[in-house]
Amino acid sequence: MPGGHPAPPGATPYGNTGEPRRLSPRVLLIDPIRMLPGLLLPLAGVLVAGGFSPASFGWAALGVAGSVVYAIVRWATFTYRVSGDRLELTRALVSRSVRTIPLERVRGIDITAPPLHRLLHLAVLKLDTGAGGGEQEGELDALTVEEAENLRAVLLARRAVTPSRRPEGSAAEPEAAALYGAGTPDGVARDDAAPAHERAYGPAPDAVPGQVSGHHDERVVGRVPRSWLRYGPLSGAYLLTPFALLAGAVGLFFQVSGELRVDARTAREVFAWVEDRPALLVAAAVLLVLAMPVVGGVMYAVFNWDFTLRTRDGYLVAERGLVTRRTVSLERRRIRGYELVDGLIERRFNVVRLWAVVTGLGDSETRGQLLPVAPRTFATTVASDAVGPFSAPLRRHPPQARRRRLFRAITPWLAVAAAAVLLGWEVAALAAVVLALLGIPLGLDRYRSLGHAYDGKRLSVRSGSLRRAQAVVERRAVVGWTLRQTVFQRTSGVLTVVAGVGAGTGGYPAIDTGETQGVEFAAEVTPDWIRPFLAPPAQADTQ
Amino acid sequence: MSRRAIVLWLIESLIGFAVFFGGALLLAYWIGRSDWSALPGWLSDNAWLLPLVVGVVTAPLVIIEPLWRYAVHRWELSGDVVYARSGWLSREWVFVPVSRIQTVDKAQGWFERALRLATVEIRTASHAGSSTIKGLDYDVAAGFAAELARRAQELRDDAT
Structure with a gap:
């Protein structure tokens, strides 16, 4: 085992055609514990059926021993090795199967350390190859932490020198650093970002952006101080956890009751007993609602504990978690932009969440996250440092857009109210009228959110109110434009311009721009694609 | 576009019309038959109007849509x-x-x-x-x- 010796990427212990290696044997201590829940019921069944006779204990012990042997055999027959530009996973348990993963297809590496693994100093390494559907193509469960770090360095370095992907003809080993060392491919100079960091220092003294650490080209882009965990509940994340827990408990109850042969009559008696005590139900409901922010906040803190974003050899590495420590590496070359998201309440406190827009990233909701809830100034600093700066002010959309936002926020509820009145449902009608009134500020806010801009390198569009999202995407990531105009938009003289991007959600719309404004926006970003069509046909169409 | 595309769009809009009109007929039939008390009386009495209105409104579109599409x-x-x-x-x-x-x-x-x-x-x-x-x-x-x-x-x- 190459314990903790700091192998430089590409060098031994893997060599050019590395020896087949096994997972850490310490995982054998974890496996039986992980199997325990699955074994518990069958074992209990065996014991009960056998009437707790010595023979039944013997069978149960045999079952446990069998599962341990199975774990050992599985461990002994699974090997992996880095061979040239491929990672080979060999499983020879029953039939021999070799899974080969070309390193050039590795888009990200995800190292997770669940609690038991952390106790034994182990980690799970997952390869994201962009195979679609969030499917993992390779999982190594489990390696020692050092081994996982080494393997990651090797995989990523190899990946960078794989000839077919190499932009320049350099052959030196530390070229990953050379390629990406001087900032992002866009030449984002680090020194420029420094004064902005200082500004971000203001609100929380322990926020440490832009700190240089020893490893290769490693540098901390942003570290979220623990005091900012208090913003967590504002995002609405995990607020429904108490309900999920309740649902899980109910599900478990039904499963267990099935096993223990609790018949329907007993269940009905229990429900009747609860039904007779409405105070109990109300108390439980109040408790659940009160638990929402507390449990939500705790969950948020557990998942986002000590969130740290680093750059390392051309990768962005996000690390987080209190119990399960998770490390996600995103290849910077595949990052096309970022998205700033804030909800209604978050905007009051001037905090946002930050995601990267990455091509071919499965499970981008958790993996693409660059920052949890953090103050806006800090988030924009981190975004411009990690991805690229964007400072152009957003252009407003024409007043017709405001009329349309208002119309769409109000009229559906008015229609519902009218229908309810016709059918004689006063309460429903009243509720719909209230919602229609709430639609006025909502519509106005939705209009305020609308905007688009282009600063010569990146374009940005923003929309939404309850969940406002501003996307900033590189110009070179745009693969096409779609301009849409519904009948109603035509009568208002507005249209929606969608920038097609082969990353993130696929399309980023600028909603309800003015007719010439929208066409101009597309033409401004990619003049060669739009201008030739502007003169005779498109201009005539958009009047 | 080929001129024959008009025929294609005509066939497609005819199918759409058939689906819409058939749906309206079914709905009207169901409303007329049901004696669900929540529905006001005038609605179930005049249910036959629904397919009529749908037919009158959408029938011209069957012709207009293909020609319009061909122009656009x-x-x-x-x-x-x-x-x-x-x-x-x-x-x-x-x-x-x-x-x-x-x-x-x-x-x-x-x-x-x-x-x-x-x-x-x-x-x-x-x-x-x-x-x-x-x-x-x-x-x-x-x-x-x-x-x-x-x-x-x-x-x-x-x-x-």
Whole structure:
């Protein structure tokens, strides 16, 4: 085992055609514990059926021993090795199967350390190859932490020198650093970002952006101080956890009751007993609602504990978690932009969440996250440092857009109210009228959110109110434009311009721009694609 | 667009009309038969009006839509950018540079085969940068798809 010796990427212990290696044997201590829940019921069944006779204990012990042997055999027959530009996973348990993963297809590496693994100093390494559907193509469960770090360095370095992907003809080993060392491919100079960091220092003294650490080209882009965990509940994340827990408990109850042969009559008696005590139900409901922010906040803190974003050899590495420590590496070359998201309440406190827009990233909701809830100034600093700066002010959309936002926020509820009145449902009608009134500020806010801009390198569009999202995407990531105009938009003289991007959600719309404004926006970003069509046909169409 | 595309759109709008009108008939029949007390009396008494209104409103559209579409739909390949305009009530303009095209498909449905028409599907890495051009003459579509595929091969830009 190459314990903790700091192998430089590409060098031994893997060599050019590395020896087949096994997972850490310490995982054998974890496996039986992980199997325990699955074994518990069958074992209990065996014991009960056998009437707790010595023979039944013997069978149960045999079952446990069998599962341990199975774990050992599985461990002994699974090997992996880095061979040239491929990672080979060999499983020879029953039939021999070799899974080969070309390193050039590795888009990200995800190292997770669940609690038991952390106790034994182990980690799970997952390869994201962009195979679609969030499917993992390779999982190594489990390696020692050092081994996982080494393997990651090797995989990523190899990946960078794989000839077919190499932009320049350099052959030196530390070229990953050379390629990406001087900032992002866009030449984002680090020194420029420094004064902005200082500004971000203001609100929380322990926020440490832009700190240089020893490893290769490693540098901390942003570290979220623990005091900012208090913003967590504002995002609405995990607020429904108490309900999920309740649902899980109910599900478990039904499963267990099935096993223990609790018949329907007993269940009905229990429900009747609860039904007779409405105070109990109300108390439980109040408790659940009160638990929402507390449990939500705790969950948020557990998942986002000590969130740290680093750059390392051309990768962005996000690390987080209190119990399960998770490390996600995103290849910077595949990052096309970022998205700033804030909800209604978050905007009051001037905090946002930050995601990267990455091509071919499965499970981008958790993996693409660059920052949890953090103050806006800090988030924009981190975004411009990690991805690229964007400072152009957003252009407003024409007043017709405001009329349309208002119309769409109000009229559906008015229609519902009218229908309810016709059918004689006063309460429903009243509720719909209230919602229609709430639609006025909502519509106005939705209009305020609308905007688009282009600063010569990146374009940005923003929309939404309850969940406002501003996307900033590189110009070179745009693969096409779609301009849409519904009948109603035509009568208002507005249209929606969608920038097609082969990353993130696929399309980023600028909603309800003015007719010439929208066409101009597309033409401004990619003049060669739009201008030739502007003169005779498109201009005539958009009047 | 080929003129035969009008026939294709006519068939499609006829099918749409049949579905709508049939649905309205079924709904009217169901409302007329049911004695659900929540429905006010005037509604179930006048249920037969529904298919009538649907029929009167949508029947002219069956004719108008194909002609209108024929007037609106355009496609063009110039300067290595594919431009396609479609829609009738709502409009859609799509600009796809050939350098970002990943696949070019040529497809024919039943009616299209009967009418010797074809659909060219241009796919990029993003749904918003992808375009479907319907109702092309088969030979035109074949030539266009081959040309696109050839140019895309030459200009392939792996920025996405």
